[in-house]
Amino acid sequence: MRFAKGHGTENDFVILPDPDAELELSATFVAAVCDRRAGIGADGVLHVVRTKLSAEVADQADEAEWFMDYRNADGSLAEMCGNGIRVFARYLVDTGLAGAGEFGVATRAGVRRVRLEESGDVSVDMGLPRVLGTSRTSVSGREYEGLHVDMGNPHLACVIGDPVAQLDLGRQPVFDPEVFPSGVNVELLNPVGPRRIVMRVFERGSGETRSCGTGTVASTVAAAHLAGESTGTWTVEVPGGTVTVTLDERTSHLTGPAVLVASGELDL
Numbered sequence: 344m345r346f347a348k349g350h351g352t353e354n355d356f357v358i359l360p361d362p363d364a365e366l367e368l369s370a371t372f373v374a375a376v377c378d379r380r381a382g383i384g385a386d387g388v389l390h391v392v393r394t395k396l397s398a399e400v401a402d403q404a405d406e407a408e409w410f411m412d413y414r415n416a417d418g419s420l421a422e423m424c425g426n427g428i429r430v431f432a433r434y435l436v437d438t439g440l441a442g443a444g445e446f447g448v449a450t451r452a453g454v455r456r457v458r459l460e461e462s463g464d465v466s467v468d469m470g471l472p473r474v475l476g477t478s479r480t481s482v483s484g485r486e487y488e489g490l491h492v493d494m495g496n497p498h499l500a501c502v503i504g505d506p507v508a509q510l511d512l513g514r515q516p517v518f519d520p521e522v523f524p525s526g527v528n529v530e531l532l533n534p535v536g537p538r539r540i541v542m543r544v545f546e547r548g549s550g551e552t553r554s555c556g557t558g559t560v561a562s563t564v565a566a567a568h569l570a571g572e573s574t575g576t577w578t579v580e581v582p583g584g585t586v587t588v589t590l591d592e593r594t595s596h597l598t599g600p601a602v603l604v605a606s607g608e609l610d611l
């Protein structure tokens with residue numbers, strides 16, 4: 344089986360091209376591929392399938408030729424992945440499956456429009472973040488309140504106002520299962536300047552990762568909320584690099600690097 348490997352600010356993915364939807368991806372198989380010692384190693388899998396051949400999203404086929412069937416490192420499904428979709432777009436263009444410029448990609452959260460910028464960055468229209476209230480988490484014995492933000496997938500974005508570098512994110516943060524029955528991605532962020540934040544994340548289904556695109560937008564919404572703002576462009580520093588997030592009245596955009604680093608044959 345052919346594969347490629349790529350990352351967006353070190354949120355890394357194994358890409359499995361399957362245009363004719365022939366692969367049955369079990370959770371065990373995905374977890375084995377993502378295993379950093381016994382597999383290729385990744386935060387998730389980007390399964391590349393023709394939208395019209397995937398019953399889950401066939402209704403999006405008019406707007407998007409390709410479906411990003413996203414799987415977390417533990418094999419669970421997710422609705423959306425902001426860094427993954429940017430790497431997915433880079434893969435489609437570099438392999439000739441899509442033309443350069445702007446196009447739609449089908450996801451479980453609906454069609455997202457992606458654009459390859461002349462700078463080499465990849466941008467995605469992430470849709471309008473939905474703020475659904477507040478909730479609490481406990482990280483290494485410390486309690487934090489955060490904003491519940493729906494980016495197609497669930498987030499709890501907590502402004503902690505302290506440096507995030509020393510936090511211990513080695514274990515699953517505690518969260519309220521009544522608010523998040525399907526689990527949640529937890530972001531901890533610290534505003535460090537005008538429209539500039541530093542963020543770490545513990546992702547549902549993958550653990551701590553070095554970046555999370557949907558999480559950077561959720562975090563921007565939380566920081567903007569605290570600053571009494573709802574629009575503008577923010578810089579988000581994550582352990583794996585830097586991205587920019589723009590909020591406006593109707594939608595949000597995420598922009599940053601997305602690169603392919605390897606390709607090869609996966610020994611089944």
Ligand SMILES: N[C@@H](CCC[C@H](N)C(=O)O)C(=O)O
Nearest residue numbers: 421424425426496555556557
């Ligand atoms: N890394 C992603 C988010 C991947 C899905 C997430 N772990 C979930 O289960 O919702 C991103 O860049 O957005």
